[in-house]
Amino acid sequence: MNETLIRLRLSFFLGLRSLRRGNIGSLVMTVVIIGMVFTNMIFLPSVITGAINLFVEQTIEYSSGNVLIEPKEDAEVIEDLEDLLARVNRVPGVLRAAPHNNIGGVMKFKGSRLAGSVIAIRPRDEVLVTGVSKMIREGQYLGEGDTGVIIIGNYVAGHKDKSEDLMPSLGGVRTGDSIDVEFTNGVTRTYRVKGIFETKSYMADQAVFITWDELESIKRQKVDQATEVLIKTVPGEDDEEVKLSLIGMGIQEKIKTWNDLLGKAFAQVVQSYGVINSISTIVSIVIAIVVIFIVIMIKTLNNRRQIGILKAIGIHRTTITFSYVFQVIILALMGIVFGLLILLAMDRYFTVYPIVFPDGDIRPAFTIADIVTNAVLLFIASAIAGFIPAWMIAREDILTAMRG
Numbered sequence: 001m002n003e004t005l006i007r008l009r010l011s012f013f014l015g016l017r018s019l020r021r022g023n024i025g026s027l028v029m030t031v032v033i034i035g036m037v038f039t040n041m042i043f044l045p046s047v048i049t050g051a052i053n054l055f056v057e058q059t060i061e062y063s064s065g066n067v068l069i070e071p072k073e074d075a076e077v078i079e080d081l082e083d084l085l086a087r088v089n090r091v092p093g094v095l096r097a098a099p100h101n102n103i104g105g106v107m108k109f110k111g112s113r114l115a116g117s118v119i120a121i122r123p124r125d126e127v128l129v130t131g132v133s134k135m136i137r138e139g140q141y142l143g144e145g146d147t148g149v150i151i152i153g154n155y156v157a158g159h160k161d162k163s164e165d166l167m168p169s170l171g172g173v174r175t176g177d178s179i180d181v182e183f184t185n186g187v188t189r190t191y192r193v194k195g196i197f198e199t200k201s202y203m204a205d206q207a208v209f210i211t212w213d214e215l216e217s218i219k220r221q222k223v224d225q226a227t228e229v230l231i232k233t234v235p236g237e238d239d240e241e242v243k244l245s246l247i248g249m250g251i252q253e254k255i256k257t258w259n260d261l262l263g264k265a266f267a268q269v270v271q272s273y274g275v276i277n278s279i280s281t282i283v284s285i286v287i288a289i290v291v292i293f294i295v296i297m298i299k300t301l302n303n304r305r306q307i308g309i310l311k312a313i314g315i316h317r318t319t320i321t322f323s324y325v326f327q328v329i330i331l332a333l334m335g336i337v338f339g340l341l342i343l344l345a346m347d348r349y350f351t352v353y354p355i356v357f358p359d360g361d362i363r364p365a366f367t368i369a370d371i372v373t374n375a376v377l378l379f380i381a382s383a384i385a386g387f388i389p390a391w392m393i394a395r396e397d398i399l400t401a402m403r404g
Contacts, residue, residue: 034335328386
């Protein structure tokens with residue numbers, strides 16, 4: 001045990017001494033390469049994680065709320081809405097519930113026709129539950145009791161040149177324009193566009209909103225039904241616990257958290273992204289191994305005579321081999337520190353200037369788990385890459401090594 005410890009201490013001394021006496025330019029270049037490899041290992045997964053986080057945030061903020069109530073299994077609408085809302089709003093952890101009534105319809109504007117979701121909302125509740133009111137690109141949000149007006153999503157409004165649109169649109173509607181809406185019950189109304197919202201969520205920006213008062217005007221009766229009820233939970237509350245509390249109150253309708261709503265399809269998307277992450281990590285590790293292997297191989301070939309002399313004076317070849325392993329570990333540690341500084345700078349930069357995508361602004365999410373995992377993988381890869389060439393040279397006999 002003492003002999004092993006002495007050999008390791010001697011290996012560390014020889015490795016550190018070799019780095020100090022080595023070419024400073026080569027050392028810096030190796031550290032920079034390892035640092036860039038480490039940065040690459042972290043950056044792509046962080047962008048993918050950021051994209052997943054953005055999708056989840058958009059779903060909760062603009063489409064589903066934290067918890068969603070849907071009609072019973074064999075029903076098309078939620079009945080006794082007022083009674084349901086009164087019970088839901090009393091549940092601990094619920095901030096507010098907002099009903100939606102999606103009656104659907106066909107919108108017409110200057111020869112363009114577009115079928116889509118026309119959703120009746122109660123603006124006062126909606127403001128507390130979803131973030132659409134904060135994303136008005138032009139015009140104004142709906143007010144309580146508004147009639148004869150409508151707000152539409154960015155994708156519904158579209159551009160005059162429809163080739164610029166990502167999906168079918170009305171061809172360049174602007175605030176103040178009038179559009180005709182033919183509802184599924186046969187009623188046709190003309191509305192002034194009060195506002196256009198842009199959340200950058202593909203699901204939300206295809207929607208059109210009218211007020212509950214307008215819905216009752218269309219149906220010519222009091223409406224105590226909804227197609228869904230969105231629930232905003234108190235920040236910090238566990239959505240699953242709120243769901244269980246709602247079930248415990250005897251609510252018979254289907255109750256889902258945002259996670260339930262996204263379901264298996266979302267899990268498969270995350271799994272697919274995980275495959276991409278794994279491929280990126282493997283490629284980065286192979287690059288690191290190749291670079292370090294070449295650096296250490298050149299270093300050991302240049303030091304063959306020194307290795308032969310060390311063996312001749314009685315230093316064990318294992319000690320010599322591990323001196324190069326320690327050099328690589330030190331280089332890897334310096335490279336990882338350099339990579340962490342790059343990641344810190346990138347985190348600050350992307351916080352201010354996120355990556356702009358059509359479906360939102362993505363901020364890379366650097367997680368401690370990813371950093372630690374990839375650092376450990378890089379250490380192991382570096383140790384292997386440094387060990388092999390050193391072992392190959394150190395096992396040569398003394399005379400062959402001293403001849404160079």
